[in-house]
Amino acid sequence: MDKTRTAENNINEQDLVERLQKGQQWAFNILVSRYQDRLLRIAYGITLDQEDSIEVVQDVFVIVFKKIHTFRQDASLATWLRKITVNQCLNWKRKWKRRFKWSHDSLESNSGKNLLNDKNLYGANMKNHDPEILYQEKQLENNLKKAVKKLPEKLRVVFVLNSFEGLSYEQIAATLDIKKGTVSSRLYWARKNLMESLGI
């Protein structure tokens, strides 16, 4: 049995934070393996760029490494990490770099209307291997990605936290320091916006 793995799975959050605050490198490794996937998904959802999201999350862990002694456990570690990740994404320095790229993304006319209504897609037959359906799924996925890219940042962040983390409105509100009602309306606007982009 791998000893590190066992310890990694057993250590609880409070213990982990204490070890992190003592600067134990071992604890940081656990932190990284425990949270990287979740944070990377959030970062990817917001930046929609693989390379950028990896760099953002790398920076997040460096910030945590520097600031862990300021962490007072009144919020959970996960909330704190999510908060830093969202902020890092929004402040991402490469934004200015992206301004120089010409955007050729355009939504095709048949973007998603029929796809989203197709009962075969993402319905009962999630694991469909019919090439036609797989192709349609891919197309819907691509169009949705473009639509998410067009969402205003505030709406996108809420949509990402809801879709990937399955957080309650309360938890999203705590992460973003906004009211629960604001979460509800932003989510609704995000969905409405996405459907419009997809031509529905």
Place this chain on the structure above:
Amino acid sequence: MKTKCSKYTSEEISRFVDNELFEDQYKTLAQHIEQCPHCSELSNQYKTLSTVFNNHVHEKENLKIDKALLEQKFDRVMQNHEKIPWGNIFGFSKKYILVKLTSIAMISLISLFILQKALFTPTGPSAIVKYVDTDYSSVMIIETQKEQHTIIWFNET
């Protein structure tokens, strides 16, 4: 769906999908959805948006941190901790900020002047000649297509 439902708003359906209604409201709406094709379709579409986006991200297999690189960064932070006095780690000295602001202002002014022309011409910016990225700043050298101006873009991190 063209015909709107008069009983529930789309935001209510959105909250229903997220299980963010009070229990009795949730139950009533759940019953309504079985009868109302509009609300039923809308709630399915909302769910599908999240499912598809979620699937898209889960398919990203290369979404992984480079642990060796991260450890290098940790080491660098540790070294800096030893060099810099504690009071200075999370705040910058006033003098440093002043220098920083002045340099940003100067460079923004010059670049704005040049960029205004470069960005709004139909050809737009072209090649990024060189890009340097450090812990403290990023510098990008660009050459515009038509007039072949060299632009130095400076960014404090």
